Each structure stands twice: as structure tokens, then as C-alpha cells.
Amino acid sequence: MANDRHGRYRFLAGAILPALALYAVFVLSPYAQAFYLSLTDWTGVSGQVQFVGLDNFTRLVRDPLFLAALRNNGLMLVVVPVVTIALGLLLAALVTFGGRRGSAIRGASSYQTAYFFPQLLSLPIIALLWQFVYHPNDGLLNGFLRAVGLDALARTWLGDPHLALWAVMAVLVWSSVGFYMVLFAASMSAIPTEIIEAAVLDGAGKLATLWRIVLPLLRDSVQVAFVYLGVLALDAFAVVQVMTAGPGGPDNATEVIGLGLYRNAFTYSRFGYAAAMGVALFFLTLTLAVLALRAGRRERVELA
Amino acid sequence: MNPSSQFRPYPTRRAVLGAAVAGAALPVLGGCVTGGDDGATEAAAGAKTAENPLGVPDKTPLEVVIFKGGYGDEYAINAESLYKQRYPGATVDHKGMQKVGKALQPRFVADTPPDVVDNTGAGRLDLATLVSAGKLTDLADLLDAPSLDDPARKVRDTLLPGVVEDGTFDGKAQVLNFTYTVWGLWYSKPLFDKHGWTFPTTWDAMLALCEQIKKAGVAPWTYQGKYPEYLNDPLLAMAAKAGGADLVKAVDNLEPNAWKQQPLVDAATAIAELAGKGYILSGSEALSHTEAQAAWSQSQVAIIPCGSWLEAEQKGVTPDGFDMVMAPAPALSGGDKLPQTALQASSSESFIVPAKGKNPRGGLEFLRILFSTTAAKRFAELNSTMPSVAGALEGLTLSSGLGSVKTAVDAAGANTFTYRFRTWYAPLAKAVDDATGELATKRITPAQWSDRVQKAADAVAADSAVKKFQR
Numbered sequence: 157m158a159n160d161r162h163g164r165y166r167f168l169a170g171a172i173l174p175a176l177a178l179y180a181v182f183v184l185s186p187y188a189q190a191f192y193l194s195l196t197d198w199t200g201v202s203g204q205v206q207f208v209g210l211d212n213f214t215r216l217v218r219d220p221l222f223l224a225a226l227r228n229n230g231l232m233l234v235v236v237p238v239v240t241i242a243l244g245l246l247l248a249a250l251v252t253f254g255g256r257r258g259s260a261i262r263g264a265s266s267y268q269t270a271y272f273f274p275q276l277l278s279l280p281i282i283a284l285l286w287q288f289v290y291h292p293n294d295g296l297l298n299g300f301l302r303a304v305g306l307d308a309l310a311r312t313w314l315g316d317p318h319l320a321l322w323a324v325m326a327v328l329v330w331s332s333v334g335f336y337m338v339l340f341a342a343s344m345s346a347i348p349t350e351i352i353e354a355a356v357l358d359g360a361g362k363l364a365t366l367w368r369i370v371l372p373l374l375r376d377s378v379q380v381a382f383v384y385l386g387v388l389a390l391d392a393f394a395v396v397q398v399m400t401a402g403p404g405g406p407d408n409a410t411e412v413i414g415l416g417l418y419r420n421a422f423t424y425s426r427f428g429y430a431a432a433m434g435v436a437l438f439f440l441t442l443t444l445a446v447l448a449l450r451a452g453r454r455e456r457v458e459l460a
Numbered sequence: 461m462n463p464s465s466q467f468r469p470y471p472t473r474r475a476v477l478g479a480a481v482a483g484a485a486l487p488v489l490g491g492c493v494t495g496g497d498d499g500a501t502e503a504a505a506g507a508k509t510a511e512n513p514l515g516v517p518d519k520t521p522l523e524v525v526i527f528k529g530g531y532g533d534e535y536a537i538n539a540e541s542l543y544k545q546r547y548p549g550a551t552v553d554h555k556g557m558q559k560v561g562k563a564l565q566p567r568f569v570a571d572t573p574p575d576v577v578d579n580t581g582a583g584r585l586d587l588a589t590l591v592s593a594g595k596l597t598d599l600a601d602l603l604d605a606p607s608l609d610d611p612a613r614k615v616r617d618t619l620l621p622g623v624v625e626d627g628t629f630d631g632k633a634q635v636l637n638f639t640y641t642v643w644g645l646w647y648s649k650p651l652f653d654k655h656g657w658t659f660p661t662t663w664d665a666m667l668a669l670c671e672q673i674k675k676a677g678v679a680p681w682t683y684q685g686k687y688p689e690y691l692n693d694p695l696l697a698m699a700a701k702a703g704g705a706d707l708v709k710a711v712d713n714l715e716p717n718a719w720k721q722q723p724l725v726d727a728a729t730a731i732a733e734l735a736g737k738g739y740i741l742s743g744s745e746a747l748s749h750t751e752a753q754a755a756w757s758q759s760q761v762a763i764i765p766c767g768s769w770l771e772a773e774q775k776g777v778t779p780d781g782f783d784m785v786m787a788p789a790p791a792l793s794g795g796d797k798l799p800q801t802a803l804q805a806s807s808s809e810s811f812i813v814p815a816k817g818k819n820p821r822g823g824l825e826f827l828r829i830l831f832s833t834t835a836a837k838r839f840a841e842l843n844s845t846m847p848s849v850a851g852a853l854e855g856l857t858l859s860s861g862l863g864s865v866k867t868a869v870d871a872a873g874a875n876t877f878t879y880r881f882r883t884w885y886a887p888l889a890k891a892v893d894d895a896t897g898e899l900a901t902k903r904i905t906p907a908q909w910s911d912r913v914q915k916a917a918d919a920v921a922a923d924s925a926v927k928k929f930q931r
């Protein structure tokens with residue numbers, strides 16, 4: 157018995173340690189260095205650094221750009237996950253139960269494939285495509301609005317500080333909704349049809365079935381989606397960097413933490429300060445993940 | 461389900477995480493990013509002779525790193541072959557790349573940099589930071605060395621006005637810029653001829669012309685809205701012409717209320733007038749530089765502000781017979797301190813000789829060769845761009861745009877000016893860009909514009925962590 161166990165540990169160690177070593181060198185050690193650098197004034201080119209204590213952090217809370225970034229990321233954190241998950245659930249339900257008597261609709265898998273497509277494009281490419289869509293004079297969006305006679309609704313989407321952040325959020329939602337739809341659809345098809353049929357027999361309407369029967373059974377998937385989408389909303393760097401004026405504009409209306417970090421490090425050569433931003437972002441993300449996972453900690457429903 | 465009854469043969473997730481964090485927190489920091497060695501390296505040097513005034517060691521290899529962007533790197537390879545002809549014992553290691561900063565940052569930290577670097581492009585290293593870290597060689601020896609073409613003239617006397625000053629930090633020349641860029645307003649000459657428009661030299665005439673252009677169904681102005689710094693160029697140029705060198709100095713030296721000087725407010729008012737009278741193509745504020753310039757190349761717009769690289773940049777999309785030309789920004793008033801022909805000019809493509817390279821003398825000599833008329837002419841031919849060496853364009857057949865740039869530079873003579881705050885204080889540059897973007901969309905007034913920028917300048921001035929420069 158004891159021998160058996162030893163062999164097992166040796167095997168496990170052999171499997172895990174190389175990966176753990178790589179992880180330590182390429183993930184943990186940079187993290188540790190970032191924490192250390194956030195307490196210094198490192199410029200990125202000099203071998204000499206000065207320890208400045210918590211200076212970078214006190215500067216951070218007084219930096220109007222960082223505060224603007226916090227506000228914008230905060231708004232995205234509220235809007236992007238909720239809208240994406242709601243749309244994803246709705247589309248998944250339509251595909252999975254939208255057919256006759258709550259069965260899958262015809263061609264369900266081709267819908268799923270189509271909705272999944274944006275996931276295959278990298279984020280900068282998506283941002284570039286949407287920049288063309290939002291083009292104020294020749295763009296698809298304004299072109300469509302003008303073609304159907306809604307000229308009054310045409311806007312300079314990315315050039316208006318009141319609209320730019322919403323335009324960015326729309327792109328984030330568009331790019332991720334397909335993935336979560338597929339995820340939710342997979343969980344939904346695992347729900348035994350008897351449960352749905354029973355609900356329908358009891359006289360539940362479509363919305364009530366979705367809200368009271370299906371959604372509670374999907375708790376785990378939704379929770380994971382919240383964490384991932386939250387992380388996405390706290391980042392949003394690529395889309396903002398490629399798409400917006402400035403970038404981060406107009407007039408910092410789309411400033412995000414990642415962008416401020418990048419600018420301070422690679423344009424201003426303030427790597428110490430940028431590291432402090434990274435540390436702040438790290439704790440924000442960590443808090444979000446812990447909260448989201450705690451909030452959803454409940455008794456699990458076992459199916460079948 | 462009762463979790464405590466679960467069989468747990470392995471350490472819990474929590475325990476693993478805890479151990480990992482503890483392990484990582486132990487200073488893994490010894491050999492990492494900031495671990496540089498500041499010991500002095502002995503640089504190789506040879507005997508100084510009339511043929512070899514910089515004392516280049518013949519047998520020491522030379523490592524050259526060139527930004528391979530819009531200008532390619534063929535011009536540098538050409539200069540390297542001239543170097544090898546002069547020093548047959550030396551090998552030249554040439555590297556052309558786009559992300560200069562990414563490749564060289566660790567080498568600067570470790571004090572093992574190349575011998576000469578073209579620190580240019582979006583990923584370049586911040587010059588002010590390199591300077592304050594003491595990473596660069598003083599170029600005085602090079603500037604005072606006899607030029608390759610005419611030993612009676614020093615290298616410094618063969619350069620266009622402002623080039624030496626552009627590379628001077630703290631009174632020491634540490635950067636030498638190879639291309640000469642001037643800023644102005646661009647238009648298509650045939651388009652103007654067709655309508656009988658003449659390019660104005662005063663702002664009042666500009667407004668009158670814009671009215672005519674608008675009546676002809678063409679948008680008078682556009683700008684590269686995603687990057688409002690393009691619109692800063694006419695604004696700051698008009699202010700500099702009206703206020704003269706003192707105004708520019710006050711701005712760069714972060715003097716109190718420098719941004720509230722009347723010529724700056726007047727210039728901001730001029731730009732606001734363009735927006736207010738509807739002379740700017742609608743939607744410009746959301747256009748990238750390529751989109752705005754494309755609209756201009758298709759003659760939807762008459763005038764666009766840009767630097768002298770515009771012709772080369774638009775090469776692929778310019779219709780035949782478009783014949784673009786550049787004109788200096790108009791004069792704000794009759795009382796301007798500088799003539800209207802004065803030009804905002806500065807040099808770029810920043811060449812540096814790292815202080816801790818193995819062959820800094822060779823690096824300096826490479827620059828002496830590159831800044832000779834022969835090598836500079838070759839560059840001008842390859843890239844239709846003006847090098848910062850005087851007379852490099854003489855005898856060449858010039859395109860419409862480059863010809864107009866040369867004419868403008870000749871007309872300006874010594875009356876060139878440049879603001880240094882952009883390179884000295886990048887955060888202030890961002891504040892100016894943001895404010896100008898808002899000004900051009902009528903979201904702020906000229907007075908608010910100068911208030912906002914002044915506030916940003918005061919913040920930079922009060923920040924003890926920012927290294928200050930004076931001119």
C-alpha cells in the first residue's frame with residue numbers, strides 16, 4: 157500500500173514539477189518582480205532603481221487619468237457581463253428550446269457556428285473591423301441609418317465622448333456573446349427534457365421556464381461566465397488601443413487601466429508607476445473573482 | 461453533499477496556492493530586470509590622424525541597429541559599406557528591425573548595448589529617460605570633427621538649422637537626427653488652380669478662402685482626428701510666429717502662465733473659428749490619419765495639416781496629377797514677430813551612440829559617414845525625404861511635394877522654430893493633444909483650452925519626479 161502510494165506521488169511529481177517550474181519562472185517570478193517594481197522609480201532602461209515606498213500608490217489615487225480609467229472599467233464591469241450573459245442565454249434558449257414543443261430548432265448547430273465566428277478572430281482585428289463600421293462618413297452603421305432614412309440617428313460614434321465607451325462595449329459584447337451562447341447551449345442540452353416538459357405541463361410560459369427552471373440549472377456556467385467577462389471588462393486594452401481616438405479618447409472618455417499602464421511604461425518610461433497600476437489591477441481582478449465565486453456558492457443541483 | 465467526507469489524498473488548492481505565493485515572495489529578484497552592472501567598460505580606441513580624426517580602432521567590429529520602418533534600411537547598409545571601405549579590418553554587424561525599444565531595453569539595462577542605434581518608430585526608447593540615466597555618448601567630438609566631404613568644415617556646420625539643438629539635452633549633444641521634417645498645410649495645386657484659389661498667407665485670408673471653398677462644395681479643412689496632435693501643428697506654429705522665440709521658450713521652460721500668452725489664445729481661437737464656421741469636414745474627429753488623408757487625396761477636402769513625410773506616406777493612394785504642395789501656416793496678424801515664411805522644423809530618425817558600447821568611436825565614425833553628402837543624397841534618392849544635411853537635395857530631380865518642402869525650407873532660412881516640450885514632457889504633450897481635440901469639436905472654448913493646458917503644465921512643473929530641461 158505504502159509503496160503503491162510512493163509510486164503514485166513520484167508519477168504525479170514527474171508530471172507536475174516541470175510545468176510548475178515553468179510557471180514559477182514565467183508567471184510567478186514576473187508577478188513578484190512587478191510587486192517589487194511598484195515600490196520603485198524604475199525607468200526601464202537603467203540598472204539603478206530607487207526604492208520609493210508607497211509613493212506610486214499615493215500618486216495613483218490622485219491621478220485623474222487613473223481615476224477616469226477606474227470609472228470606465230467600472231461601468232464596463234457592470235454592463236458587459238450582464239448584457240453578454242443575457243444575450244447569450246436568450247440566444248442559447250432560442251436555439252435549444254425554440255423549436256416545436258421545446259425541442260432544438262432546425263439547423264441549431266449552424267446557428268451556433270455562425271455566432272461562434274467572432275471568437276475565431278483576434279481582438280485587434282475585430283477592433284479594426286468595427287472601426288470601419290463606426291466610420292462617421294463611409295461606415296456601415298451610419299450608412300445603414302442613412303439608407304433607411306434615420307439620418308438623425310447617425311453619429312460620430314467614436315468621436316463623441318458620450319458614445320465612445322458604449323461603442324467600445326458593444327464591440328466587446330459582440331465579440332464574446334457567441335462563445336457564451338455555445339457554452340450555455342451545451343449546458344442547456346444537458347438538462348433532461350422531462351424537466352422542461354413538466355414545467356410546460358404545469359403551465360409555465362417560455363420566459364418563466366427560462367427564468368425559473370433553466371437559469372437555476374445553469375448557475376455554474378453563468379458564474380464562470382461572470383468571472384471571465386469581468387476580467388475582460390477590466391482589461392479591454394486591445395479594443396481601446398486599436399479603435400479609439402487618442403487612444404483612450406476622445407478626451408479620455410475611453411481610458412482604461414491597461415491603457416494607462418501601457419502608456420506609462422512604454423511611452424513615459426515610468427515602469428515603476430506602471431507596475432503599481434498593474435498591482436492595483438491584479439487586486440481588482442482577484443477581488444472580482446473571489447466575490448463572483450463566493451456569491452454563487454450554493455448547494456448544487458444534481459441532474460438525473 | 462457533505463464536503464468533509466470527501467476523500468482528499470492530495471494537498472488542497474488553498475495549500476498549494478499558499479505555498480506558491482510564499483515561494484514567489486522570497487526574493488526571486490536577484491538576477492532580474494533591474495540587476496545591471498555599472499562597472500566601467502574599457503572602450504576600444506585607435507590613433508587619431510587626419511584620415512581618422514575620431515580615432516577609430518581598425519580591428520574592432522561595429523554593431524549597428526537600424527529602425528526598419530518607412531525608410532527601410534538600405535541607406536544604412538550603404539553607409540556601412542562606406543565604413544568597411546575605410547576600415548577594412550572591421551566587420552559590421554547590421555540589424556534592421558521595427559521594435560527597437562523591445563530589443564534594446566534589456567541590453568541597455570545590462571550595459572551591453574550596440575555601438576550605434578537608430579532609435580525611431582513607435583516602439584522606440586524614451587530619449588529623455590536614456591539621457592537622464594547617462595546611457596548616451598556625448599557627440600561633441602563628432603560635431604567638431606572635420607566633415608567627410610570638406611575637411612575645412614566641421615560636421616556641425618554641415619547640418620540644417622536646429623538639428624544640433626534638437627539633439628541637445630542639458631547642454632550636451634547626445635542625439636543626432638538624420639531626417640529633417642517641416643510642418644505645414646498641404647493642398648493639391650491643380651485643384652486650387654482649377655478653382656482659381658490662391659493659398660493665403662494671413663489668417664483673415666484663410667477664412668475668406670474657406671468660405672469660397674465651402675461654396676464650391678468641398679470641405680475646406682480636415683485633420684487626423686484620432687491623433688489631434690496633427691492639428692496642434694498649425695495652432696502652435698501660428699502662435700510661435702506671432703509670439704516669436706520667447707513664446708516658444710516660455711512654453712518649453714514651463715514658465716508660469718506660458719500657455720496663457722495672448723498669441724497662443726489667439727491661435728486657439730483661430731482653430732476654434734474653423735470649427736465654429738463649419739469649415740472642418742464633419743466627422744473628422746473620429747478619422748484616423750489614413751482615413752483623413754485619403755479623403756483629402758480624393759479631393760473631398762482642400763487642406764490638411766501634416767509634416768513633410770506626407771507625400772511619401774500617400775504614395776500608393778495619390779491620384780495622378782494631384783501634385784500636392786506644402787505651404788507654411790498663415791500669419792495670425794500683421795504684428796507677428798517672425799515672418800510668415802518661418803517654419804516649424806525639427807529633425808527626427810534619432811541616432812544615438814550608447815555610452816557603454818564596445819566601439820563608441822566606431823559608432824561616431826559611422827555617423828560621420830552617414831551624415832556626409834554622399835550617404836545623405838543616397839537616402840534622399842531612396843526615400844524622397846529631406847535629410848538633415850544641408851544641400852543634400854541639390855542636383856536631384858524632386859517630386860512636387862518634396863520640391864515644395866525644399867522651397868519652403870530655403871525661404872525660411874534661419875527662421876525655423878521647434879517646441880521641445882513634446883519630447884521633454886510626454887504627459888504634457890498628451891494634455892495638449894486632448895485639449896486641441898476638444899477645441900476642434902467645439903466642446904471647449906479657446907479660454908478653457910489654455911486653462912486646461914496651463915494646469916497640465918503646472919502639474920508637470922510641480923512634479924519633483926519629472927526631470928526638468930531648460931533651453
